[in-house]
Amino acid sequence: xxxxxxxxxxxxxxxxxxxxxxxxxxxxxxxxxxxxxxxxxxxxxxxxxxxxxxxxxxxxxxxxxxxxxxxxxxxxxxxxxxxxxxxxxxxxxxxxxxxxxxxxxxxxxxxxxxxx
Numbered sequence: 001x002x003x004x005x006x007x008x009x010x011x012x013x014x015x016x017x018x019x020x021x022x023x024x025x026x027x028x029x030x031x032x033x034x035x036x037x038x039x040x041x042x043x044x045x046x047x048x049x050x051x052x053x054x055x056x057x058x059x060x061x062x063x064x065x066x067x068x069x070x071x072x073x074x075x076x077x078x079x080x081x082x083x084x085x086x087x088x089x090x091x092x093x094x095x096x097x098x099x100x101x102x103x104x105x106x107x108x109x110x111x112x113x114x115x116x
Contacts, residue, residue: 006094012114019082038089051071
């Protein structure tokens with residue numbers, strides 16, 4: 001079992017920054033990929049960024065150059081630094097963990113609202 005707890009969401013003006021954190025607990029040795037997804041009102045959940053246990057990263061085209069995902073294995077935490085935010089970045093951001101074997105887990109989500 002893996003538990004994921006997100007924090008760091010909030011309200012920010014366009015052009016501002018936020019940093020999201022996701023702390024993992026439980027059988028954390030089994031985690032391979034940790035990712036951030038987001039879901040805007042009326043839209044499907046989409047991948048924002050991901051990082052493997054080896055440090056390989058991937059980003060959605062819409063956030064490349066603005067967002068940075070990082071992983072602190074010692075703290076079992078993954079971060080999403082979000083810069084130059086715009087209203088299209090508004091949504092609920094979810095932390096996701098994919099195990100090396102079968103199984104994956106979701107956090108409860110944290111709201112990010114960007115005002116214009």
